[in-house]
Amino acid sequence: MARVCSGEDISKLVRGLIHAESQIQKHALDLTLRSVFRLTGRGRLDFGGREYCPCEGDKILPEKRKSDDKYGWWELERGDYLLEYNESFLLPEGMVGILQPHHRLVVAGAIHNDHVLIYPDVLPAALLHVASMGLSIKENARVSQLVVLELD
Numbered sequence: 001m002a003r004v005c006s007g008e009d010i011s012k013l014v015r016g017l018i019h020a021e022s023q024i025q026k027h028a029l030d031l032t033l034r035s036v037f038r039l040t041g042r043g044r045l046d047f048g049g050r051e052y053c054p055c056e057g058d059k060i061l062p063e064k065r066k067s068d069d070k071y072g073w074w075e076l077e078r079g080d081y082l083l084e085y086n087e088s089f090l091l092p093e094g095m096v097g098i099l100q101p102h103h104r105l106v107v108a109g110a111i112h113n114d115h116v117l118i119y120p121d122v123l124p125a126a127l128l129h130v131a132s133m134g135l136s137i138k139e140n141a142r143v144s145q146l147v148v149l150e151l152d
Contacts, residue, residue, distance in 0.1 A: 001152050002096070002149040002150060002151050002152065003149065003150045003152075004027050004147065004148075004149055005027070005095075005147075005148040005149070005150055006026065006027060007023075007024040007025040007026055007027060007028055007029050008024055009148070010024075010028070010029040010146060010147075010148045011023070011024050011029055013089045013091070013092065013095075013148070014029060014087045014088070014089045014146075015087065015088050015089060016085075016086045016087040016088055017086075017087060018032045018086055018140050022142070023142065025145070027147060028145040028146060028147045029087075029145065029146045030102060030142035030144070030145055031085045031086075031087050031099075031102075031123075031142065031143065031144040031145065031146055032085065032086045032087065032140045032141065032142055032143065033083055033084075033085065033086070033137060033139065033140060033141050033142075033143045034084045034085055034086040034140075035059060035083070035084040036059070036060045036062075036074045036076070036081050036082070036083060036084075036128075036137070037057030037058060037059050037060065037081060037082040037083075037084070038057055038058050038060055038079075038081060039055050039056070039057050039079075039080055039081065039082060040055075040056050040057055040058050041055055041056030041057075042055060042056075043055035043056075055082075057081075057082050060074055060076075060081075062074050062138075062139050063075070071138055071139040071140060072138075072139055073136050073137065073138050073139070074136070074137045074138075074139075075134070075136055076110075076128075076130045076134055076135045076136070076137065077130065077134050078130055078131060078132045078133075078134060079129075079130055080127060080128065080129050080130075081127075081128045081130065082125050082126070082127060082128070083112060083125055083126045083127075083128050083143060083144075084125050085123060085125075085126075085144070086140065087123065088122065088123055089122065089123055090120065090122055091117050091118070091119050091120065091121050091122070091148075092119065093119040093120075094119070094150060094151050095119065095148050095149065095150050095151065096116065096117065096118055096148070096149045096151065097115075097116070097117035097118075097121070097146055097147070097148045097149075098114065098115070098116055098117070098146070098147040098148075098149070099114060099115040099116075099117060099123070099124070099126070099144055099145075099146055100114050100144065100145055100147070101114075101126075101143070101144060101145075102142050102143050102144055102145050104142070105143050105144070108135060109130065109131040109133055109134070109135050110128055110129060110130045110131060110135045111128075111129055112126035112127055112128045112129070112143070112144065113126060113127050123146075126143075126144060128143075
């Protein structure tokens, strides 16, 4: 059997929370966006890993809409992007993490891949797919949720 950890318990495993009060949910933790990369080059994947190479990407800088804005926005066109989070953690042994898109990301017109994280996995980047209408994302937006199961 497994126990679903509370958002409070998950927050104790994570470093770099932007605003814990907003990010902690009953049984999940919202993760926030630090960086966006436009994919520009082909990756390589082989059986043994010696020829592995992640795809290349150019970092996209957020732009402020008004000069006195505290945070900027990424204006993303249709396509695929790599996301990096503000938060980080090392999953302890005996726990399994599930990283999924935040429901607001989906209804805003984008989705990213799910991850199942098993010790000693660390929080990965996510591959974001933006639908045809594009997407505006503000710095530090909550884009993903982390659910953690504690195994017996």
